Amino acid sequence: MRTLISIVAIVAGMTPAPASAAPLPEGSADHTAGSQILKHEGAGTSRAESPPVEGKVPGMDVSSHQGDVDWKSSWDKGARFSYVKATEGxxxxxxxxxxxxxxxxxxxxxRGAYHFALPDRAGGAAQANFFVDNGGGWSADGRTLPPALDMEYNPYGDTCYGMSQAAMTGWVKAFSDTVFARTKRYPAIYTSTSWWNKCVGGSVRFGDNNPLWIAHYSSKLGALPVGFDFHTIWQWQAAGYFPGDQNLFNGRMEQLQRIAAS
Structure with missing residues (x-):
C-alpha cells in the first residue's frame, strides 16, 4: 500500500525519493562534478591531448577540494567562466x-553554481529548494550562468540509485521545474551519455529547455545523451591547466554572455 506521503507527492506531480536509502557514511559529503564519471568511465584524455578550441571559450569547475582558488591566475591563463559547487543532497x-x-x-x-544530486535521499523539488536557498540562484546581471544539476553515478551503491527510468525522469523534472519556478531559468544538466541513457532515458526531451553540460574525457566529444541535440559546455578533462575540471563552452564569448543574460 502506498504511504500517504507518496500519494500526496504523486498528486502534486512530484516523484518521492526511495525510502530504502541507507544512512550516508560518516564523513561523506563532497563529491565533485565528474568524480563518479571518472571512477566508472575513466579518463581517456592525456594531459598532452586537447580538443579543438577554435571558436570556443575555456572554463573550469571547482568545489571545496580546490580550497581558496587563485582566480587571477586562472584568468591570466585564459579561463573565462566557472561553475562552483554549492550543495549536495x-x-x-x-x-x-x-x-x-x-x-x-x-x-x-x-560564473554559475551547481548541485550534486543524490536522488535517493530526497525528492527533486526538495533538493532544488535547498540548492536555490544556498547559492543556486540566478540574477540577470549578464555574468551569471544558469544553475546546474549534476546527475551522475551513485557514490554509495546502485548506479541508478535504485530508481527506474520513469522515476528518475520524474525526479529530474521536479528539480528542473522547481528551479525554473524560483529563478525563471531552467537549470543546465551535467551528466555523461552512458549514465543518462541507462538511468534517465529519453521519455522527456530535456534538451528542449535544459542546456547540456556534458562530461566526456577525450579529445573528441562523442555521442550526446538521448533527448539532447546540442551541447552547451563540454567537461573534457577531469584535471589540468586550470584548478578543478577543464571545460569548453560551445561557442564564442558573445554567445556565452547571451546565455548568462537570458
Whole structure:
C-alpha cells in the first residue's frame, strides 16, 4: 500500500525519493562534478591531448577540494567562466563557496553554481529548494550562468540509485521545474551519455529547455545523451591547466554572455 506521503507527492506531480536509502557514511559529503564519471568511465584524455578550441571559450569547475582558488591566475591563463559547487543532497554546503563564487566574478569571469544530486535521499523539488536557498540562484546581471544539476553515478551503491527510468525522469523534472519556478531559468544538466541513457532515458526531451553540460574525457566529444541535440559546455578533462575540471563552452564569448543574460 502506498504511504500517504507518496500519494500526496504523486498528486502534486512530484516523484518521492526511495525510502530504502541507507544512512550516508560518516564523513561523506563532497563529491565533485565528474568524480563518479571518472571512477566508472575513466579518463581517456592525456594531459598532452586537447580538443579543438577554435571558436570556443575555456572554463573550469571547482568545489571545496580546490580550497581558496587563485582566480587571477586562472584568468591570466585564459579561463573565462566557472561553475562552483554549492550543495549536495539536502545536507551539504560547500564551505568555500563564497570565496570561489564571488572570487571568480571579481576577476571578470561569468560564473554559475551547481548541485550534486543524490536522488535517493530526497525528492527533486526538495533538493532544488535547498540548492536555490544556498547559492543556486540566478540574477540577470549578464555574468551569471544558469544553475546546474549534476546527475551522475551513485557514490554509495546502485548506479541508478535504485530508481527506474520513469522515476528518475520524474525526479529530474521536479528539480528542473522547481528551479525554473524560483529563478525563471531552467537549470543546465551535467551528466555523461552512458549514465543518462541507462538511468534517465529519453521519455522527456530535456534538451528542449535544459542546456547540456556534458562530461566526456577525450579529445573528441562523442555521442550526446538521448533527448539532447546540442551541447552547451563540454567537461573534457577531469584535471589540468586550470584548478578543478577543464571545460569548453560551445561557442564564442558573445554567445556565452547571451546565455548568462537570458
Amino acid at each position: 539536502v545536507h551539504y554546503l560547500n564551505p568555500k563557496f563564497t570565496q570561489q563564487y564571488d572570487g571568480s566574478f571579481g576577476v571578470g569571469m561569468i
